[in-house]
Amino acid sequence: MSTAITASARRHERPTASWRLTDRLGLGLAWLLGLLFCAIAGAIVVFFLIEGVRYLRPALLVTNPVAGVSQGETGGFLDPLLGTVIIGAMAMAIAIPVGVAIAVWLSEFGRPTLMARVAESAIEMMAGEPAVVLALFGLTLFELPALGFLSQTSHGVVLGQSFFAAAALLSLVGLPLVVASTREGLQAIPAHVREASYALGKTKIATTRRVLLPAARPSVITGSMLGLGRVIGDTAIVLLLLGGTLTFQPANSTPVLGVLRGTGDTLTGYMYYNSPAGDGNSHSKAYAAAFVLMLIVLALNLGVDVVVRRSRRAVRWS
Amino acid sequence: MDEDDLLEPDRSTAQDRRAELSLGALVFAVLALLLAMFAFVLHEGWPSFAHNGLGWFGGGGSVDQQIQAIFTSGDLKTTPVYTFHAWPLIWGTILITAGAVVIAFVSSLFVAVFLVEFSPEWLRRMLDPVVRLLASVPSIVYGLAGVLVIVPLIGNHLITETEKASVTPAIQLSGASVLAAVLILTVMIAPIMIAVFADGLRAVPRGWLEGSLALGINPWRTFWKVGVRTARPALIAGTVLATARALGEAIMLSLVSGGVPFAPNPADGFPIFLFEPTQTLAATIIRNGDQLDSPPMKHTLYAIAAVLLFSAAMLSLIGWAAKQPMRRYGVVA
Numbered sequence: 001m002s003t004a005i006t007a008s009a010r011r012h013e014r015p016t017a018s019w020r021l022t023d024r025l026g027l028g029l030a031w032l033l034g035l036l037f038c039a040i041a042g043a044i045v046v047f048f049l050i051e052g053v054r055y056l057r058p059a060l061l062v063t064n065p066v067a068g069v070s071q072g073e074t075g076g077f078l079d080p081l082l083g084t085v086i087i088g089a090m091a092m093a094i095a096i097p098v099g100v101a102i103a104v105w106l107s108e109f110g111r112p113t114l115m116a117r118v119a120e121s122a123i124e125m126m127a128g129e130p131a132v133v134l135a136l137f138g139l140t141l142f143e144l145p146a147l148g149f150l151s152q153t154s155h156g157v158v159l160g161q162s163f164f165a166a167a168a169l170l171s172l173v174g175l176p177l178v179v180a181s182t183r184e185g186l187q188a189i190p191a192h193v194r195e196a197s198y199a200l201g202k203t204k205i206a207t208t209r210r211v212l213l214p215a216a217r218p219s220v221i222t223g224s225m226l227g228l229g230r231v232i233g234d235t236a237i238v239l240l241l242l243g244g245t246l247t248f249q250p251a252n253s254t255p256v257l258g259v260l261r262g263t264g265d266t267l268t269g270y271m272y273y274n275s276p277a278g279d280g281n282s283h284s285k286a287y288a289a290a291f292v293l294m295l296i297v298l299a300l301n302l303g304v305d306v307v308v309r310r311s312r313r314a315v316r317w318s
Numbered sequence: 319m320d321e322d323d324l325l326e327p328d329r330s331t332a333q334d335r336r337a338e339l340s341l342g343a344l345v346f347a348v349l350a351l352l353l354a355m356f357a358f359v360l361h362e363g364w365p366s367f368a369h370n371g372l373g374w375f376g377g378g379g380s381v382d383q384q385i386q387a388i389f390t391s392g393d394l395k396t397t398p399v400y401t402f403h404a405w406p407l408i409w410g411t412i413l414i415t416a417g418a419v420v421i422a423f424v425s426s427l428f429v430a431v432f433l434v435e436f437s438p439e440w441l442r443r444m445l446d447p448v449v450r451l452l453a454s455v456p457s458i459v460y461g462l463a464g465v466l467v468i469v470p471l472i473g474n475h476l477i478t479e480t481e482k483a484s485v486t487p488a489i490q491l492s493g494a495s496v497l498a499a500v501l502i503l504t505v506m507i508a509p510i511m512i513a514v515f516a517d518g519l520r521a522v523p524r525g526w527l528e529g530s531l532a533l534g535i536n537p538w539r540t541f542w543k544v545g546v547r548t549a550r551p552a553l554i555a556g557t558v559l560a561t562a563r564a565l566g567e568a569i570m571l572s573l574v575s576g577g578v579p580f581a582p583n584p585a586d587g588f589p590i591f592l593f594e595p596t597q598t599l600a601a602t603i604i605r606n607g608d609q610l611d612s613p614p615m616k617h618t619l620y621a622i623a624a625v626l627l628f629s630a631a632m633l634s635l636i637g638w639a640a641k642q643p644m645r646r647y648g649v650v651a
Contacts, residue, residue, distance in 0.1 A: 034432030105341040125634040130566025205337035233456025235569040
């Protein structure tokens with residue numbers, strides 16, 4: 001449909017020769033930059049594909065990083081990979097319920113109006129907040145003795161670095177995306193659907209829970225996947241708040257809580273460690289980790305595609 | 319029975335009111351958290367501003383030495399040192415962000431126009447998911463490619479030995495430079511811009527374009543004058559989003575911009591100036607993030623964070639303000 005203009009132009013064999021020079025230059029530039037973008041995009045994808053296939057070995061996925069002198073001795077990235085999964089799950093466990101609740105309030109209640117306007121702009125602003133600032137804030141916040149139970153304490157000093165701390169701050173990174181997408185989905189539902197439910201004697205909250213949220217589920221899932229992509233791709237918060245210890249360093253021997261209160265790493269942190277700026281400085285390991293991370297991001301993107309396509313096929317309100 | 323009829327609607331509204339209150343409380347809590355963060359960052363950064371005055375934003379001295387002095391003064395039992403002149407960092411941030419945003423804006427606009435209107439159907443179908451994928455690629459991945467491929471490329475092939483020699487006593491030109499940072503940052507934020515721009519351009523009512531075409535205006539001029547203008551709010555939204563990303567990018571820029579708090583000097587000559595290393599505000603926080611146990615250092619880092627937070631808030635405000643006059647005409651794209 002959007003090709004209508006060009007298609008019609010082609011049908012009528014309208015030569016661009018009659019165009020003004022600036023218009024022809026503009027069109028030419030659009031083609032040039034469009035093709036240049038294709039080339040760059042292709043180069044990036046192909047580059048990481050080649051480097052990833054070259055360096056990724058199954059053994060890297062199942063062994064832990066260890067200190068070693070040569071490339072062969074430094075192990076793989078099992079713990080960082082698990083760390084990415086844990087961090088993503090924990091951050092989204094906070095961001096999804098809170099984000100959906102905020103979106104519901106904004107779209108269905110939104111009173112007083114002033115607060116709704118403020119909340120709207122604040123969420124928008126949150127999406128533009130630098131992650132480093134969040135990380136710095138989180139570091140001081142979780143060093144408070146009152147929050148010491150969420151991280152480790154040594155000699156009476158709270159460390160402030162743990163999976164809990166990192167996930168809490170990362171949930172703020174994912175939150176705006178969940179809110180924006182859910183809200184869009186809720187607002188796309190026409191008013192008569194709500195009115196039909198009210199006419200049956202349902203309360204507003206029951207309508208939201210039974211009618212609106214199920215209908216907006218594709219938007220919630222899309223927002224969550226986009227948010228998850230941002231969360232697992234973040235490096236600043238992970239470096240400052242997760243401790244950047246390559247393997248899990250549990251705070252104590254309690255099975256799950258000990259690990260979550262302890263420090264660890266994610267794929268992004270592992271990549272930083274293996275970049276020339278980090279201590280590891282091993283290109284092959286960094287490329288392999290980047291490849292795995294790209295695969296995860298690609299999977300999330302495909303997931304969004306599938307969800308969007310399926311929701312388009314679903315019931316139309318009319 | 320009477321009572322039941324009266325109670326039923328009451329109970330339901332009470333349920334609603336409870337839900338509204340609890341949801342509202344949650345929203346309020348998130349707002350309060352944000353506000354607390356703003357207040358806290360400003361409060362923690364205040365000593366650094368107070369000691370330096372407007373000189374904080376000025377130049378003078380080596381930032382590295384200042385940071386070193388600030389950090390060590392926190393360890394010893396001496397008077398804390400606060401002297402900090404952040405101009406090299408601010409200049410580096412402005413240079414890299416502005417360069418990348420300007421280049422990315424112009425090229426993204428053309429690419430988005432191409433993508434929405436002028437590209438062949440098969441190319442569009444292939445590129446749409448690619449744009450979204452590139453927009454969600456983690457920045458560290460770009461940073462890795464930049465530091466392992468682009469930086470050596472610039473260092474070994476673009477910078478000549480004479481250029482290296484001409485600035486040798488002051489700095490070393492290794493390839494990690496403003497140029498590398500701008501290039502990588504452009505590639506990183508362009509997909510974000512393209513995605514938002516293309517969404518806006520697609521939402522332009524077809525009738526408006528067809529009206530212009532019916533008047534005999536050629537497709538390019540039609541789309542440029544009608545489509546792109548109608549999508550202005552989307553252009554602003556995309557630019558604000560991308561600029562915020564660029565401003566807050568820390569890791570990637572600390573990898574490719576050299577990590578030397580040096581203010582690239584345009585007086586050094588045109589190409590050399592672009593090859594000089596620098597460091598951004600956000601990257602400084604990451605590099606010194608492990609030194610928070612020194613109180614003056616902590617205040618200094620929070621002052622940097624406050625500047626970043628303030629810029630991000632202003633950016634969001636500017637975007638909002640720029641969209642207001644357009645909203646009046648019902649231009650929502």
